[in-house]
Amino acid sequence: MKIYYNKKELNIYVEDLKANKKTIGFVPTMGALHLGHASLIEKGLQQNDIVVVSVFVNPTQFDNEEDLVKYPRTLNKDAELLSTISKSKIVIYAPTVEDIYGDDVKSASFNYDGLEHEMEGRFRDGHFDGVGTIVKRLFEIVRPDKSYFGEKDFQQLMIVKKLVEKYHLPVEVVGCKIHRAKDGLAMSSRNTRLKPEYRIAAPFIYKTLNTAKEKFRTNSANKVTKWVESQFAKHDLLELEYFLIADIDTLKTAKRKSNKKTYRAFIAVYADDIRLIDNIALN
Numbered sequence: 357m358k359i360y361y362n363k364k365e366l367n368i369y370v371e372d373l374k375a376n377k378k379t380i381g382f383v384p385t386m387g388a389l390h391l392g393h394a395s396l397i398e399k400g401l402q403q404n405d406i407v408v409v410s411v412f413v414n415p416t417q418f419d420n421e422e423d424l425v426k427y428p429r430t431l432n433k434d435a436e437l438l439s440t441i442s443k444s445k446i447v448i449y450a451p452t453v454e455d456i457y458g459d460d461v462k463s464a465s466f467n468y469d470g471l472e473h474e475m476e477g478r479f480r481d482g483h484f485d486g487v488g489t490i491v492k493r494l495f496e497i498v499r500p501d502k503s504y505f506g507e508k509d510f511q512q513l514m515i516v517k518k519l520v521e522k523y524h525l526p527v528e529v530v531g532c533k534i535h536r537a538k539d540g541l542a543m544s545s546r547n548t549r550l551k552p553e554y555r556i557a558a559p560f561i562y563k564t565l566n567t568a569k570e571k572f573r574t575n576s577a578n579k580v581t582k583w584v585e586s587q588f589a590k591h592d593l594l595e596l597e598y599f600l601i602a603d604i605d606t607l608k609t610a611k612r613k614s615n616k617k618t619y620r621a622f623i624a625v626y627a628d629d630i631r632l633i634d635n636i637a638l639n
Contacts, residue, residue: 357435359448362455363497369447370499378405382500384491387411388428389437392535392543396504397441399532408498409438411450416463417486428548449498456493463489468518474607475511475622479597487512488519495525502528506535508542510620510635511607536562542634554627557593561625565636568621572638577601577610588625597624597631601638
């Protein structure tokens, strides 16, 4: 498994691929890879000659310093997982913070036409400036034809698409379905940090989303939201941060249902000190 630790070395490799008319798929990650990441990479391999996987814990998208410090860093295990998928068609880009940012570790400011102010943007100050900064920089370094993002971070997916549109970046952003454990919990690197009792409890999130989807067929968004809030109020371990139903185009919270709009339910839950997010298509 070839690992590039700096952009100069990676650039030589990318130049060679481009010269030989090879297509590049790209999966940006923060490491601690799991089967959800694997599903993105496999999709990339189906559609491209080579897939570059970045492994970089980006400091500018953490609003909580403690969360940044605790985030798992498992590059050797990540390489082992990737080698089971392909030993010849996947390369890793695992840069240092200095390689990405130099001496100026800060975010640029981005305008995503309001997408950044909804949902996660209300609770994580500056988060999507950090996302935009690192994604744009990685696109410039890797120069992929296509890049793959999971729908678990649906707001992030929409923001990256907006970033590409507004900055005319020459990459196609491909959204991929949420990969779940057998019990329904959305795959996340944070799941490895869950204490056993919280890991057992966590599938309640997806179970509740599914019931909310059923209720949305005959109830208003407001009634469904209140029902979800009541379910978590009774739960001993899981603490609801937010649940909302939003129009997928604007990500604005739904006031009244319209047959002309497509909706998705979004949720953020604390399992002890681990923050879990999930979502589900409603119509």
